[in-house]
Amino acid sequence: MHKFSEKREEISNQILDKMLYEMILKLEKHDYMMYPVFKVLYDHGFRVSEVLEAERWNLNEHGIFRITTEKKSLPRFLELSQVEKRYRNELTYNEYKGQLLNYSQVRRRFDCYFGATFFTQNNRRLITHLFRHNFVKKKYAEGLGVEKIAEIIGEVEVKNVMGYVQSKIYKETWHKLQF
Numbered sequence: 001m002h003k004f005s006e007k008r009e010e011i012s013n014q015i016l017d018k019m020l021y022e023m024i025l026k027l028e029k030h031d032y033m034m035y036p037v038f039k040v041l042y043d044h045g046f047r048v049s050e051v052l053e054a055e056r057w058n059l060n061e062h063g064i065f066r067i068t069t070e071k072k073s074l075p076r077f078l079e080l081s082q083v084e085k086r087y088r089n090e091l092t093y094n095e096y097k098g099q100l101l102n103y104s105q106v107r108r109r110f111d112c113y114f115g116a117t118f119f120t121q122n123n124r125r126l127i128t129h130l131f132r133h134n135f136v137k138k139k140y141a142e143g144l145g146v147e148k149i150a151e152i153i154g155e156v157e158v159k160n161v162m163g164y165v166q167s168k169i170y171k172e173t174w175h176k177l178q179f
Contacts, residue, residue: 011119011171013137020134023113034109036087037101041128043084045135045153046076048128052101057091065091073154103128120170136164 011019024042027035040051047070050056056068063080080088110127111118119126126133132153139149150161 008120008170008172011169013134013141016119016130016134016169017138020131023110026113027109031109032086033101034106036084036090037106038109038131039084040087041131042134044076044078044082045132045139047132048103048106050076051087052103052106054091059091067154069154072156074151074156076152076154116173118172120172121167126169130169133164133167133169136161137167140165 020042024035024038027038037048037051040046041048046067050067050069058066058068059080060066065078065080065083067076067078069076083091107127119130121133136149136153139152140146144152146158146161146165150156150158153161155161
């Protein structure tokens with residue numbers, strides 16, 4: 001049986017980004033299937049379903065992907081050259097436009113990499129959504145305005161972007177309960 005640690009550590013945006021980037025580098029060397037998915041999550045702040053479901057990605061004759069997003073979000077647009085090459089190849093050669101991987105596979109890889117460490121925001125565990133938080137925080141730190149970030153990520157409500165910007169992410173660990 002497990003419980004959350006009693007001491008929570010707020011993690012800075014720079015440390016979070018460094019941890020996620022190091023994960024990407026390890027995946028690039030050791031996990032050919034998962035690397036492209038996590039690279040796209042890291043580079044563009046998509047929700048995981050937006051990356052895993054190939055039918056959301058439609059390439060036009062001008063080399064622009066139109067990506068159908070979730071919820072009440074607006075579609076996103078990326079130039080072909082902006083998308084990681086291995087992921088782009090999966091999309092363009094996937095004639096059935098099915099699901100590239102499933103969420104459980106992605107979650108297991110994330111858990112495998114971070115082990116007993118996990119991340120929370122408002123007492124909710126963040127897994128793949130951590131990449132979206134990280135992306136928004138990086139763009140804001142680079143000086144992009146909230147409206148521009150909302151446009152980039154397809155967010156209709158600017159207040160939702162501010163929620164990402166202002167969110168506090170905590171690094172926590174699992175502890176075994178002693179009986």
